[in-house]
Amino acid sequence: MEDLTTRLCWELVKKEESVAVWRKPSNNNCYLERDVGAQPPLCDLSDDPDNVWYVNLEACITRLPENGYGTNITTWPNRLDSIPDRLHSIQLETQISRGELLKAENRYWMQTLTGYLRTNWERKRFQNVMDMRAGFGGFAAALINRGIVCWIMNVVPVGAPNTLPVIYDRGLIGVMHDWCEPFDTYPRTYDLLNANRVFSNEQKRCNISTIMREMDRILRPGGTAYILDSVILLDEIQAVGKAMGWQTTRHVTVEGPYANWQMVHCEKILASKKKKRNM
Numbered sequence: 294m295e296d297l298t299t300r301l302c303w304e305l306v307k308k309e310e311s312v313a314v315w316r317k318p319s320n321n322n323c324y325l326e327r328d329v330g331a332q333p334p335l336c337d338l339s340d341d342p343d344n345v346w347y348v349n350l351e352a353c354i355t356r357l358p359e360n361g362y363g364t365n366i367t368t369w370p371n372r373l374d375s376i377p378d379r380l381h382s383i384q385l386e387t388q389i390s391r392g393e394l395l396k397a398e399n400r401y402w403m404q405t406l407t408g409y410l411r412t413n414w415e416r417k418r419f420q421n422v423m424d425m426r427a428g429f430g431g432f433a434a435a436l437i438n439r440g441i442v443c444w445i446m447n448v449v450p451v452g453a454p455n456t457l458p459v460i461y462d463r464g465l466i467g468v469m470h471d472w473c474e475p476f477d478t479y480p481r482t483y484d485l486l487n488a489n490r491v492f493s494n495e496q497k498r499c500n501i502s503t504i505m506r507e508m509d510r511i512l513r514p515g516g517t518a519y520i521l522d523s524v525i526l527l528d529e530i531q532a533v534g535k536a537m538g539w540q541t542t543r544h545v546t547v548e549g550p551y552a553n554w555q556m557v558h559c560e561k562i563l564a565s566k567k568k569k570r571n572m
Contacts, residue, residue, distance in 0.1 A: 300331055301354065319364045321357050343458065346451050346469050362458075369464050373434050374399070377462035380429075385454050395459070398431035404547045406435045409519060412544075412558050417517060419443050419484040425508075426450055426491045427467055430460040446483075448476075452494060472507070473499035481513040488520045490554070492530060501526065505533045509561065518559040521546065527557055534559050 294313075298305070302323035303315035318324070324335055336342075336353035357364070362379045366372050376392045385391065420443055424432045427447035436445060447460050447467030460467040470476055472495050486508055492501055508518060518539075520530055527543060534541045540560040546552060 300327070300333070302327070319357070320361075321359070324354060324356065343455055345455075345457070346471070363462060366462050370437070372462065372464045373437060375463075377459055379458040379462055383454055383456055383459060395429045395431075398429050399434055402431040402435035403438070405521070406432070406439060408544065408547060408556070410439075412517075417484070419517070421483045422446070422485045423448060423483045423487065423511075425472065425486060425488045426453065426494065427456070427460060428453075428489075429456050430463050430465045430467070432487055432489070433460075433465050434463065443485075450491070450494065452498070472504050475507055476511055478511055480510050481516075482511050484513055484516050486512055486516070486518040488518060488522070490522050492520070492526050493523045496526065501529050502533050505530070505537065509537050509539075512561050514561055515563045516561045518561070520557040520559060521554060522557075523553060524555050527555055530557055538562055 295305070298315050302318045304318070306314040306316050308314075333352050333354055336351060336355050338356075340351070340353070340355065342355045360378070362382060365378050367375050376395060380391045380395060383391065385394070387394065419441075422433075422436065422443045423446045424430075425448050427433070427449055430447050433445040433447055436443060445465065447465055449455060449457050449460070449467060449469045451469055451471045455469065457467050457469060472491060488508070492504060495504060512518060520527075522530065531541045531543065534557070538561070540562055542558045544556045544558060546554055546556055548554065
């Protein structure tokens with residue numbers, strides 16, 4: 294193990310009995326000073342470390358950015374609301390400053406979360422939370438800034454800009470996923486699913502029922518889903534939810550009753566409650 298970590302340029306920080314802590318380098322100096330033919334080799338210069346979907350694993354070391362992106366970050370919790378350097382590397386079709394986009398997303402989710410909190414949030418005791426279309430991680434940041442203790446998985450859809458570098462630099466966790474495919478997790482994993490415009494973004498690739506069935510699989514009985522989407526799609530979303538045994542309620546958002554987007558609050562009813570309702 295120590296031989297491998299030395300070749301990986303990891304620094305041994307502390308070792309006590311059977312527990313060891315290593316630190317990954319913050320630049321490429323050690324990598325470039327290794328002996329010729331050292332294994333594993335450095336990845337090819339053409340390798341794109343941000344290309345993460347359906348890519349074969351390679352037995353090589355990814356070079357660190359020469360510009361320091363990913364290492365020049367502040368300490369927690371300040372990094373949560375700081376604008377990371379790697380935000381400027383995200384491919385976005387916008388004329389607006391990326392920093393302003395991140396700030397706007399933060400404000401939006403702080404306002405939207407206020408509405409969520411009115412739906413008996415306190416008694417739910419959400420622990421495992423998923424944001425199905427995470428953007429820059431604004432929903433997760435809002436939860437943390439509100440002092441809501443939970444574990445949050447940020448999912449970046451494959452059809453959206455790859456914002457995972459920003460999510461990671463903010464101190465959050467996340468993965469990329471195609472919502473037209475099953476999500477790699479156990480059934481009944483999550484207490485809360487937040488689906489912000491997921492269906493309107495995926496409707497040309499797969500149908501609503503496909504995504505809803507997967508949401509039902511990974512949502513625990515008694516769990517909650519907040520679906521923010523186009524009013525054009527919400528009737529079908531509610532119909533599918535009802536067919537799955539969910540209880541759905543539509544609400545207007547902070548944008549008002551005439552906005553093109555509304556929220557459906559969904560409850561996956563416990564089997565015991567379903568029996569009582571059917572009696």
